Amino acid sequence: VNGKKGRKPLADTTNLQEEIIEKSVPLKSDSSAPVAKKRSISKVLDVPADVPLRDDKFIDILEILKTAIYDFDQGIIALGSSRSYKNSNHLYVNSEHYIKVPRESTYDAEMYWVLMKWLRKIHGYEITGQWHLEQVCDDGDYHHLYCDLTIKKPNSPHLEGLLELLATASILKLEGHFEQIFKYEEQLHPREIWIVHFSREDYVVTNPYWPSEKLQEKGLNVVHFWHDRDFKNVRMSARFRDSSDNMQFEIEETNLLRSSIARFSAKNDKIKAENNKIKAENDKIKVENTELKTRIAKLEDKQTQNKLIKNLLSVSQKLLT
Structure with missing residues (x-):
């Protein structure tokens, strides 16, 4: 049949x-x-x-x-x-x-x-x-x-x-x-x-x-x-x-397999783009952190200098009196 x-x-x-x-x-x-x-x-x-x-x-x-x-x-x-x-x-x-x-x-x-x-x-x-x-x-x-x-x-x-x-x-x-x-x-x-x-x-x-x-x-x-x-x-x-x-x-x-692979590829490209964006943001944050550390170090040096000058002035005033 x-x-x-x-x-x-x-x-x-x-x-x-x-x-x-x-x-x-x-x-x-x-x-x-x-x-x-x-x-x-x-x-x-x-x-x-x-x-x-x-x-x-x-x-x-x-x-x-x-x-x-x-x-x-x-x-x-x-x-x-x-x-x-x-x-x-x-x-x-x-x-x-x-x-x-x-x-x-x-x-x-x-x-x-x-x-x-x-x-x-x-x-x-x-x-x-x-x-x-x-x-x-x-x-x-x-x-x-x-x-x-x-x-x-x-x-x-x-x-x-x-x-x-x-x-x-x-x-x-x-x-x-x-x-x-x-x-x-x-x-x-x-x-x-x-x-x-x-x-x-x-x-x-x-x-x-x-x-x-x-x-x-x-x-x-x-x-x-x-x-x-x-x-x-x-x-x-x-x-x-x-x-x-x-x-x-x-x-x-x-061909659903080909369509599936294409979709995965597009998804991976999207993930890669997002990862690259996050990496760029992280790099920017690292640069900003480095600049901030440099500024903090300069401020600390300035504070040390101000403290030293203040001590010298104090000693000078004592000598004059």
Whole structure:
């Protein structure tokens, strides 16, 4: 069975934007087993990192997701395929079926950690994971619903974004969540709703599955992240409404490692410039201190001379009397 079989045609791209990015990050390890790296948001973000904004001044959810991906722990994601895993079943992963792939909880934990360290700790945003909701469904019974992640700006009465995460999901699973997320929206009323799909499936980016045009018109945004087993390479395909709600179609390929290196280089240049400025100020202070010491020494010499003259005058007056 071909992995592309059964996929529906893409919906109309009216008022939508599509973007593809690529990430390549080396995984450092002294052995064949993945090793979790030390967690530090500052290694990726220019702390205090500004929150990306759209042209309409609302937060840019997609840019936030792309930035968060930078700081996912490669070792933890890699271990997900052997410790916290599920089966890919009929989906092709490395051209094979029934491959162990990370569960949703692996990505959920990483995303929550990064957003908390960045948006919550630095900027005071409210980040809520597994928001417990209740709803009376068609069968007349109460059902418990759990929204994966929400983002809320400080001092704002409304949620900025609602994120529903999935992991290597089938088309049937995706369709279910495309509908499910609107149940969360009915109760939480966020400004944007996003399906965030992390997948090891071979065709998830080259032939992504999108929601119906009707759901897209209702405001459903979707992003697919493909990655290899060790999280060394990540590709992304997203469809979403832009800030002006106009029709846009854009394809972009970016080497995130190169972008990251460029950002580190710019950050280092900034630090070097600040250090040079501090060094210049210190040198100036040293010169001023030297001048001050010289002036103090001169004053002390003058005081000594004045004291000597005073003593001589005193002796002279005694001799005259």
